[in-house]
Amino acid sequence: MNQHPPCPDTPHPLTRRSALVRGGTLALLLTAPHIVRGAGIIAVRVWPAEDYTRVTIESDTPLKTTHLVVPSPPRLAVDIQDLQLDPTLRELVAKIQPDDPNIARVRVGQNTPEVVRLVFDLKRDTRPQVFNLAPVAAYRHRLVFDLYPAHPADPLEQLIAQRMKELGSTPAPAPAGKEDPLGSLIGQLGDKKPAKPTTPPKQPSKPKQPEPAAPAVRRSASGIVIVAIDPGHGGEDPGAVGPRGTREKDIVLSIARRLQTRINRTSVGGQPLRTYLTRDGDYFVPLGTRVAKARRVGAQLFISIHADAFTRPEAHGASVYALSQRGASSAAARCLADKENASDQIGGVNIRVRDAQVQRALLDMSTTVQVQHSLALGSAIIKPLAAIGDMHKKSVERANFAVLRAPDIPSVLVETAFISNPQEELKLRTAAFQEKLADAIFAGIRSHFAAHPPKARSRKA
Ligand SMILES: [Zn+2]
Incomplete structure (x- = not known):
């Protein structure tokens, strides 16, 4: 009905x-x-x-x-x-x-x-x-x-590996049974002593029991702040397609990577920011999995990037959305959420196998605090977005987007422009406009963190 x-x-x-x-x-x-x-x-x-x-x-x-x-x-x-x-x-x-x-x-x-x-x-x-x-x-x-x-890579370990590569070092082994590789990475970073060449790297010749992480290491785990960037669609789900055949999934991944570059060279209050991309290639990631992945790395913000489409080619401009689990702020917002939520059907989810983590993420209800912070984050992004181009909506709209349902992470969905609009499709294809969009979203993240400083990082099981 x-x-x-x-x-x-x-x-x-x-x-x-x-x-x-x-x-x-x-x-x-x-x-x-x-x-x-x-x-x-x-x-x-x-x-x-x-x-x-x-x-x-x-x-x-x-x-x-x-x-x-x-x-x-x-x-x-x-x-x-x-x-x-x-x-x-x-x-x-x-x-x-x-x-x-x-x-x-x-x-x-x-x-x-x-x-x-x-x-x-x-x-x-x-x-x-x-x-x-x-x-x-x-x-x-x-x-x-x-x-x-059978043995998937741990996304936290991957973040660490990237970080260690930047620092020209290798990560210490995680304590058995109580793995917190990010914690041990930050522990090492926190010490900040120049690496001593006196101790040669230990070869795993015999199994040894690594020592549990010291409390100082755990405390210093608060030193990194992870921002989850979620490029929409991918793989079998191309997302919206422009009149020239431009695919939303390609444009949004490109914008996400530009945003990643900005985030990864930034610190907030002395804490280095790091990007976690929920999709870093052309393949399909179910909506619930995107949420679960972001929670797993303890992301402090979640920003889903999309490009809009409409039957009338004149529709244009950017808009920003937050979650509403009780009705949408407009009929258009509801339709958009329906369309974005269809990604799971088009991309193709195996309904017989559902990750327990994903299930949990979808069952939890978002808190009022999450929604308030999401609205604040959305407003912070709208301001710089409005400065670089037209806005389709001037305030944060709300609807029941599956990908925004992390109960503990402020989450927004950014529709960067209308890929169905011939002029905006052309702009979306250019590096210059993608850079501007990344600049604007990044400015929004910074001003949000200025008003709502990031918390100490804690890993979600
Ligand atoms: Zn989309």
Whole structure:
């Protein structure tokens, strides 16, 4: 029962192709054997990333599979029933890139007259997820392989590794069982003694029990302030697409990286700021995972970056949003939240497997304090944004954005401009305008921290 007026649809670049497929035009292009039996493969896509590599096989009917994980050497074997090997599926072999962190190569063959077998040779121990997605947006049926590393890198350790690289040192081992690598990093930084070359680095020749972190180390863990920057969409979810084909996911990642550069060379009250990007590549990250990742590193602010789109090309300007779990500040804000929240369906979430952490993050209700701080952060960003371009809305709007639901982190979503507006699309593509946007958001972060100094960092379990 929906009492609200319907939200307008935004144009999608794949809609035409999708209509073509549905209309049967594509079937005429297929040779007879493909029509005779089994599903037709529409496309294969590979999204390699350090977090996980996704392989998608899009087809006109759902694909039935069985799969088997072989541990040594690590492989994933998949049998797809009622399928004839065709050139589109064969393309998968060439689509695996040498620098894919998870897949070494894939082999494709017709195992029996009815069964196509795929064998993924993996670069490391992997926990694969294999699942089907029903048609959504411009996509038909998708069969998805998500190849997650069995031993994922700790994002805090990665922040430390980056920091240590800057300082030309290597991190100390974390205490067993009580890992707080960031704490030990900051402990070392806090000491600030020049590294003594007298002690050679210890080789792990025999297992030794590292000493627990000293209280001083824990105290000095407050020395770093992490800002989570969340580039919207990614991978199978391109986000909004401009009239010239500019994809929101590419623009917002570029702006996020420019913002990262600014943040990482800044300190607030003597505490160095560090950026945590919830997505640092072209792959899909579910909305709840973005929130969980930011909480896990103890981020003190969360800023999601997007580009707006509307059916009327005249719509223009930037806007900033905060969470409302009880109604939206306007019908337009509600529609925007609906559209952004659809990222999980378009990007493709495996609904059978939900991270417990993600579940928790989504179940917690945001506090009044979080919302107040989010509104303050939003206002602080609007001021410098208004100085560099038009504003679509002059005050912080509110709606139920899934990605803003961290109950303990002030969170805002910035719509930088309308990618559906031909002039703004052109601007969004330029380095100059992306720099200006990064400058403006960064100025907002600084003025927010001036009014609300960051707290001592604490790691969320
Ligand atoms: Zn978006």
